[in-house]
Amino acid sequence: MLRVPLPLSSSGCRKKMQSLAFQSCCCLRACLRHRPTRLLVAASSSSSSFSTSFSSYSSLSSPPAGSIAFQDLVTKGYSRWSNALSAAATRSLLNALWEDYGRRFGVSRTDPTKWLTRHKKEARYYGPLPDTMFQSSCPSPSPSKSTPPLDSLRPFPRSNEFEELEHCVDRFARATLGPLLQATKRRLSCRRSRAVLFVNCPRPGAPWMIPTGWHTDLSVDPDCLELSFVYVFAYLDDVDSEGGATVVLENSVPRIALEAEVLRKNGKHMMKRLAAENNWFADLFDKEAGFRSRCRADPQKARDEVSRFFSEGTISLGIQMKLAELSGKSGDLVLWDPRTFHSPSGNNSDRPRSVIRFRIDLLPIDSKLHWSFDEADPRQ
Secondary structure: OOOOOOOOOOHHHHHHHHHHHHOOOHHHHHHHHHOHHHHHHHHHHHHHHHHHHOOOOOOOOOOOOHHHHHHHHHHOOEEEEOOOOOHHHHHHHHHHHHHHHHHHHOOOOOOHHHOEOOOOOEOEEEEOOOHHHOOOOOOOOOOOOOOOOOOOOOOOOOOHHHHHHHHHHHHHHHHHHHHHHHHHOEEEEOOHHHOEEEEEOOOOOOOOOOOOOOEOOOOEEOOEOOOOEEEEEEEOOOEOOOEOOOEEEOOHHHHHOOOOOOEOOOOHHHHHHHHOOOHHHHHHHOOOOHHHHHHHHOHHHHHHHHHHHHHHOEEEOOEEEOEEEOOEOOOOEEEEOOOOOEEOOOEOOOOOEEEEEEEEEEEEOOOOOOOOOOOOOOOO
C-alpha cells in the first residue's frame, strides 16, 4: 500500500526527502555522512591506477567527476561521458557491426529499403556482439596482468578498438560508482557474453510518439536500495532526438523509495498507483490513452505532448519527474540504473540506432562467481 504522504512542511517528510536526494542505499547513507571525502578520493585513485596500466589508450575527454556522475545516477537515474571513445575506434566497431548484419540479415546502414519488416514496422536487431568486433589485423597493447581487460579469454587476435572501448567503460564505471563500491565493499564484474547490440532501424515519416513500453529491470525494496548492477550504453553512431533512444523517467528511484512495499520487477503495480495520482502519469502509462490517437492524426498535438512530458514534467510527493531520451553522439557513454522506469522508443531519424549495452554487476568483494575488472579470470 502507498504511504500516506505527509505535508511537505512536516519535519518527517522533509528529512525523508533530503535523505533521498543524496543517498541510494542504506549503508551508503551512513558512509556519505561521515566520510564523503575519503570515498570520493578512493574512487578517483581507483580510476587513476587502472588508467596507468592502460596507458596505450587515450580518450578524447575525461569522465565526469565522481561526485557529479554519482549524484546524477542517484537522482536522475543516469550519467553521461561525452566523447569517451575515439572517432577511429567507433568507426571501426560500427563498420564491423554493419558488415556482420549485412551478411546475416541482409540489412544495410544506408539502404532504407531494408529498414522495415514485412509488416511495415521498423526492424529491430538485438543480440550478441559479432566476433568480427573483437578481431584485429595488428597486435594490441598488452595491459599489466594485475588489471586485465574485461575478457581475457579470446580465441582470436585482440582488437585495439574494442579494448579501447572496454577500457573506457571500466574507467567510467569506476569513476561513477567509486563511492558505492567503497561503502558497500563491492567490486565490478562485466562479462563480454552479456554485452548486447541494440539496433533500431528508422521508420521516417510517422509522427514520433511518447513510448508505451514502460518497465523496470529490477525489483526495488524501499528499505534496502542496494544496487546490484548497472548498464552502460556505448554509442557507435549518433543517436539524435527521436532516433530510437531508450527513454527514462527521471528520479524514478527516489520516488519508488517513498513506497511502503517492494516494487516487483517490471513495476506494473507502481505504475497503477502513479496513474491514480494525476493525468500526467495516467496518460504516460496508458497505451490506449486518447491523446495518443489524437497525436497520430495531428503532428502539432504530438509536438505539444512531447513538450508536456519532456519539458514540463510533473511532481509526485515533492519529487520533480519528467522524461529524458538517452540519446548521444558517436563515442559517448551513458551509465544508467536499471531500476529506473524506461521504455524503447520509435526511430524517426535518417539512420539506424547502433548501440552496445554492457551490463556491469556489483558483486561482494570476495565473490568468485564472475570474472571481474580487477582480478584474473578464475576459470584460467
